[in-house]
Amino acid sequence: MAHTAIDLFCGAGGLSAGLEMAGFSVLAGNDMFDAAGETFTRTHEGAKFIPGPIQDLSVERLMEVSGLKRGELTVLVGGPPCQAYSVYNHQRGMHDARATLFREYLRIVEGLQPEWIVMENVAGIYSIGGGEAVHAIKTEMRALGYDVKEKVLRAEEYGVPQERRRVVFIGNRIGAPISHPAPTHGEGLLPFVTIADAIGDLPILANGEDPGPVAYACPPQSEFQRLLREGLELVTNHAAPRLGKANMDRLAHIPAGGSWRDIPHDLLPAGMKRAKRSDHTKRYGRMKWDGLSCTVLTKCDIHWGAFIHPEQERAISVREAARIQSFPDAFEFSGSKTDQYIQVGNAVPPLLGKAIGEHLLFCINNHAKNRAA
Template sequence: MPKVIDLFCGAGGLSYGFEEAGFDVVAGCDIEARFGETFEANHKNAKFIHAPVAHLKGGALLQQTGMEPGELDVLVGGPPCQAYSVYNHQRGMDDPRSELFEDYLKIVGELQPAWLVMENVTGILSIEKGALIDRIKGAIRALGYADVDHYVLKAEEYGVPQERRRVVFIANRLGLPVIKPKPTRSTPNFVTVWDAIGDLPAIHPDQNPTEGVKYACEPMNDFQAWARGKLDAVTNHRSPRLGPANQERLRHIPEGGHGAISRSTFFQKE
């Protein structure tokens, strides 16, 4: 099986996709130690390395995973995106977090994986009026990856019940063409929120069951069957605490609405 290492791995979501596709996830690295337990639960045979990627050494990483230079098939990573997010109004290259993609590429140079996959938010497209994209691709080519490209991928086109855009860089040093992943869904066949969670039982504000709660019905579609797996109850199915005023505000939102309530209701105090 082709081997994968995930940098900035978090709970292991990006590498989980590779595992679902038949790859062997051997390790993940993140600065947050609390992510390790979830990462290793998602990837039973993988090793979690608690360290800032900036302090990581390729040689040590190979030693910990029992590989030789050039043996790794894919290095994936999603450097934290706050520096490039459109919600960060001071975003740009002056933010220290913007250097994290350079830390990722340093490890690429030391490990020399056959393929690399790096993802980030779409805000990265407008940094330096687009020059940052060219700089990243130039740095990747300088490491020996002549075949490199980037794409804006839409999560809903690949079966995710969410509108999410991500810029994904893909490159290889094998002389193979880089091809944009072909979408698996299109309107009107997107997976909707109802498709995803329509089988969950209703709960009331402040209702926080300590044990699993039975599903409201049998799986209504393939997504629900996949999401629950072999479970017959929902765990961590909790409602946030809502005071009387917030409950009243929610009651005034019509079905399918999104905040269209009177000012007097909206501004009433607890």
């Protein structure tokens, strides 16, 4: 019997894609972002997308869609919206309504009674109220009969070409030992996947150019590219945002690996003219071919991060951001360009999801063997 999953706050389905790579059958996803739902529907053929806020989602609807009874689901996964927890939100705190959405997730847990649960969020969740959010999540999971452990996972240690930290909660109600996947990349392991490995085969773009589906620039140059291309001949969503003249003038002064510090003082935005040289280390950053990306955000805005192409005078395209998140090229993102960047930036990197899924299967199988012995 296939191991099954349902994905809450699923977005475009990055975590679902990773679970499917690992061997899970994803039966349903829920999100209130319509454009993400269109992407999810097109890229997860075996899953039913249920639109709307989680507050309106009933356990009965999930059982109807999945064909499962209470207690039959293998794993319920979800990443409640992270804005209230993120270090980028200076007003974050448990008073923010978004910080209590995990209780809606737990309502579904209580109704479905999955064997396993997985929740992920940004590392900033640790700093709310001295750890109040983390403590509340674990306490409420345990009250429902789930043993839970959480750990910060680094996406780059699982083959994702970016520095990205996520807190992953794993729990179960079946008494199985809980652990997290061991890193596969890094010192003494496989080498990190670089920007060149990730996007070096994509066509040259001008600032603001949107060519539509377009042929790759060359055959795959890395195992990562072979994996994500899956034999496709055309690449979609390879569209660059249009930067204004002031930003284009700034780009001309920034070398690979450089940042706002390389821009002449008179060309800096007014607010940055007063900044300390030690501040805002990623702003107006240009990527390096042999390096990792900074964390992909919901806006690949060069004013906020290192989102300038290593060589070309432009910001990275939607597809380049998706590659850096480890999305297969078969994912065609729906909606406006803004919608597409949001879907990519909000996602769990599929290869991180795959590592979590494979480790869950290892834990499940080990527990079954031990019970049978």
